[in-house]
Amino acid sequence: MNQATQARTTAGAHAKLVLEDVGKVFQLRKGEQIEAIKDVSFSMKENEVCVILGPSGCGKSTVLRMVAGLDDPTSGRLLLDGREIGGPGSDRGMVFQTYTSFDWQTVQTNVEYGMRLNGVPKKERREKAAHYIELVGLSRFADAYPKQLSGGMKQRVAIARTLANDPELVLMDEPFGALDAQTRWHMQELMMSIVESTRTSVLMVTHDIEEAIFLADRIEFMSRHPGSILEEIVPAFKKGKRVTRKEQLLDLDGFGDLERHVMKLMREQGGDEATPAERA
Amino acid sequence: MSRHAESPTARAGTRRRWLEFLRPISTTQAFVLGISVWVIFFAAWEFVTLRGMVNPLLVPRAQDVILALYDLLANRGFAVDIGVSILRILGSFLAACLIAIPLGVLMGSFRAVEAFANPFVSAWRYLPAPAFIPILLAWFGTGEEPKIALLFLGVIWFLITLIMDHTRNIRDELLETAMTLGASRAQILWTVVVPAVLPNILVSMRQMLAIAWTYLVIAEIIAATNGIGAVMWRARRFLDTDEILAGILVIGVLGLLFDLLFRWLHHVLFPYLSRTGQ
Numbered sequence: 001m002n003q004a005t006q007a008r009t010t011a012g013a014h015a016k017l018v019l020e021d022v023g024k025v026f027q028l029r030k031g032e033q034i035e036a037i038k039d040v041s042f043s044m045k046e047n048e049v050c051v052i053l054g055p056s057g058c059g060k061s062t063v064l065r066m067v068a069g070l071d072d073p074t075s076g077r078l079l080l081d082g083r084e085i086g087g088p089g090s091d092r093g094m095v096f097q098t099y100t101s102f103d104w105q106t107v108q109t110n111v112e113y114g115m116r117l118n119g120v121p122k123k124e125r126r127e128k129a130a131h132y133i134e135l136v137g138l139s140r141f142a143d144a145y146p147k148q149l150s151g152g153m154k155q156r157v158a159i160a161r162t163l164a165n166d167p168e169l170v171l172m173d174e175p176f177g178a179l180d181a182q183t184r185w186h187m188q189e190l191m192m193s194i195v196e197s198t199r200t201s202v203l204m205v206t207h208d209i210e211e212a213i214f215l216a217d218r219i220e221f222m223s224r225h226p227g228s229i230l231e232e233i234v235p236a237f238k239k240g241k242r243v244t245r246k247e248q249l250l251d252l253d254g255f256g257d258l259e260r261h262v263m264k265l266m267r268e269q270g271g272d273e274a275t276p277a278e279r280a
Numbered sequence: 281m282s283r284h285a286e287s288p289t290a291r292a293g294t295r296r297r298w299l300e301f302l303r304p305i306s307t308t309q310a311f312v313l314g315i316s317v318w319v320i321f322f323a324a325w326e327f328v329t330l331r332g333m334v335n336p337l338l339v340p341r342a343q344d345v346i347l348a349l350y351d352l353l354a355n356r357g358f359a360v361d362i363g364v365s366i367l368r369i370l371g372s373f374l375a376a377c378l379i380a381i382p383l384g385v386l387m388g389s390f391r392a393v394e395a396f397a398n399p400f401v402s403a404w405r406y407l408p409a410p411a412f413i414p415i416l417l418a419w420f421g422t423g424e425e426p427k428i429a430l431l432f433l434g435v436i437w438f439l440i441t442l443i444m445d446h447t448r449n450i451r452d453e454l455l456e457t458a459m460t461l462g463a464s465r466a467q468i469l470w471t472v473v474v475p476a477v478l479p480n481i482l483v484s485m486r487q488m489l490a491i492a493w494t495y496l497v498i499a500e501i502i503a504a505t506n507g508i509g510a511v512m513w514r515a516r517r518f519l520d521t522d523e524i525l526a527g528i529l530v531i532g533v534l535g536l537l538f539d540l541l542f543r544w545l546h547h548v549l550f551p552y553l554s555r556t557g558q
Contacts, residue, residue, distance in 0.1 A: 068459075070460070090460070096457065103552055104550070105552075112460060
């Protein structure tokens with residue numbers, strides 16, 4: 001709670017996104033209620049990669065959905081650039097865990113989709129889409145339909161489509177969760193290089209500890225029942241620099257200590273529902 | 281079976297069996313088997329009629345049915361009856377689609393529209409359409425209207441329900457993706473919901489068109505002077521069983537042709553649904 005309060009008070013003019021005492025209560029039938037999220041407060045800066053990490057069922061996806069405007073908080077406030085979030089909008093593009101490319105459009109038109117909605121002229125649309133398609137390494141597949149692509153490629157389409165729409169903030173809900181280990185690894189590195197080159201602000205949800213440490217400039221670790229920020233972790237061992245290759249992490253002093261610390265948190269918070277394998 | 285060696289699952293020393301779980305068959309095999317069932321059917325037909333096992337007045341020989349069909353087409357204007365029946369089907373089915381598609385999509389998209397319309401649609405779905413024939417005759421007389429109305433009532437409620445279900449089954453994430461890219465409600469409806477559900481609408485149409493043929497025959501038997509069903513009903517009076525069976529044959533063939541047409545349309549309109557994109 002201490003850290004959370006601190007985050008709120010330091011949320012000054014530089015804060016991109018601010019969450020203030022955000023809570024979410026789900027109404028069940030027969031008047032029962034479940035408090036999924038309680039007093040979640042944190043803020044993130046421009047160009048920052050912020051990762052919400054926590055055990056399954058801690059409500060981290062709910063937090064992300066509220067930032068996207070897809071769910072409403074039952075208490076507290078969410079501010080983007082100082083303005084309260086009141087619903088979904090093109091300033092907060094979201095990449096989902098499940099594949100969301102539109103089957104009836106090619107890779108090119110999928111990536112152009114958001115720009116077409118927002119009235120970007122055809123020529124600019126086409127060029128910009130081509131740029132982002134190249135960025136995610138799909139130029140050869142620009143005219144292919146999603147059904148012809150692998151899972152990792154579909155997720156790259158989703159990332160390109162979100163970035164091409166120039167959002168203020170990119171939201172990612174376990175975007176690599178459905179991918180096999182090797183593809184996930186590639187995608188994390190790709191993600192890192194894209195974030196470096198585009199200076200995009202990213203808020204991402206994951207339960208993959210290594211992914212969180214690799215990508216994050218700041219980790220918000222959530223506890224369960226009800227979900228709230230347990231600890232704010234800045235991976236200081238990176239010394240403010242981003243790592244673009246995963247094996248470089250291993251060479252850095254402090255990586256092991258941080259991973260151990262986060263694993264301990266995860267085990268404590270995993271609770272009775274977690275299997276031994278999940279906790280390991 | 282010379283294809284034995286090609287089969288990846290057939291190992292040396294393993295006997296190739298006719299029936300095997302999960303094992304695909306070649307297109308040639310499928311074709312031969314598909315023809316065989318008809319050969320067996322007609323052979324059995326010929327066998328029982330030639331051996332005099334059935335009354336020839338009630339069960340004519342297969343070739344008599346074909347001859348009767350030729351006679352109907354060549355000398356008695358049966359082609360016009362077929363045309364009339366097809367027009368009735370298409371007219372009423374088109375009318376049903378014009379209402380069912382937009383209504384079903386809106387009901388599947390918006391809970392409020394569903395809450396408003398579904399109690400009504402569900403109630404009608406449980407009423408057997410032929411039960412309305414007496415009142416339809418009273419209202420519309422014996423012209424085209426009661427037949428069109430019966431066909432319309434027979435398919436529209438199911439069509440609405442099918443399309444509503446397909447629309448509701450569009451994954452939430454597709455709509456939410458559009459929302460986070462800045463789409464308005466109208467944009468989501470036209471650029472996500474409609475293209476996402478369109479292939480399934482065509483499938484629903486294909487299924488309901490088959491049902492429409494059932495109601496067509498009922499309508500034409502009860503109140504029509506022309507059309508395939510009317511010709512069959514007239515033939516019954518003179519115990520022309522070969523003509524009745526010829527009518528059934530024509531309906532079967534037409535049903536098959538429409539089904540193939542819809543399959544072809546699905547293939548042509550939605551090439552992106554196949555992995556090759558062709």
